Amino acid sequence: MTVRPGERPEIAQLPLFSQMAPAEQERILSGSFLQVFPPQLTLFEIGQRADFLYVLVDGMAELYCHGAGRDTTMRIVEPASSFILAAAVTDMPYLMSARTLMSSRILLVPAALLREIVRKDQALMEATMHELALAYRDMARALTDIKLRQSAERLGNLVLQQDHRQNGNGRVILRAEKRVLASLLGMTPENMSRAFGVLAKHGVVTDGAQVTICDRAALEAFVRPDPVLE
Known part of the structure; x- marks a missing residue:
């Protein structure tokens, strides 16, 4: 209409x-x-x-x-x-x-x-x-x-990007299904599950669609985030 x-x-x-x-x-x-x-x-x-x-x-x-x-x-x-x-x-x-x-x-x-x-x-x-x-x-x-980061690093970078867009308080809501996010990042759902396991060693806690950055310095050291955010 x-x-x-x-x-x-x-x-x-x-x-x-x-x-x-x-x-x-x-x-x-x-x-x-x-x-x-x-x-x-x-x-x-x-x-x-x-x-x-x-x-x-x-x-x-x-x-x-x-x-x-x-x-x-x-x-x-x-x-x-x-x-x-x-x-x-x-x-x-x-x-x-x-x-x-x-x-x-x-x-x-x-x-x-x-x-x-x-x-x-x-x-x-x-x-x-x-x-x-x-x-x-x-x-x-x-x-x-895709060219510079391994799968877990790409996922961590996505988490940091979403945190920047969602007020930067360290609590990120993944609005899309994880299988869609996996496809976006060039992974299988199984690879994404393993990547979240890797991120858990670098200050990230996952509970369903909510991702919490508990140690931002550790995550950034692992991911090497984009120097230009905008």
């Missing part, structure tokens, strides 16, 4: 749209669709043309690739973030598939409308460039992690 009047203030304040000219922002809101999707619903498949830009308002989604009978997680999307922006801007096929990991509220912006207004609205153009740049930096971090 289209964006209801009561939902428009919330959507208008999303980072991608908040600085737009009122007339162009209204065109985006009038032409887009806000929908609630159930868990484990495939949103699109690799190779499909990018008809929409997806903006996650609530919930969680997974971007993944599949081949040779198996899937691998490429990115976990959390609010409020757009995804597959590059495909929508370039009018090219999706390079990944996407599915919801929990009940999710997602804004669908027609890609043709997005491209039209990007050419007219400087604020949207700048916000689009900013989000594309952040996506590139995330990709560079993930590639660096």
Whole structure:
């Protein structure tokens, strides 16, 4: 369904749209669709043309690739973030598939409308460039992690990253299932279990989805975290 009047203030304040000219922002809101999707619903498949830009308002989604009978997680999307922006801007096929990991509220912006207004609205153009740049930096971090760290070190680095994003108090909630996190980090679930055992020797205590950093200095010495956090 289209964006209801009561939902428009919330959507208008999303980072991608908040600085737009009122007339162009209204065109985006009038032409887009806000929908609630159930868990484990495939949103699109690799190779499909990018008809929409997806903006996650609530919930969680997974971007993944599949081949040779198996899937691998490429990115976990959390609010409020757009995804597959590059495909929508370039009018090219999706390079990944996407599915919801929990009940999710997602804004669908027609890609043709997005491209039209990007050419007219400087604020949207700048916000689009900013989000594309952040996506590139995330990709560079993930590639660096795979190349420079062993599996337990990658897991420890993820814990430190999540702690930085979750107020830095040493208590981290892993919102995604551990099998999804394992795939994201290039591990099997069994390898992840062993990696948590290794981290237990370096100041990390795990209780279900909650991870507690009891000795930050020991964990950082083992993981060698990224020198640039942002």
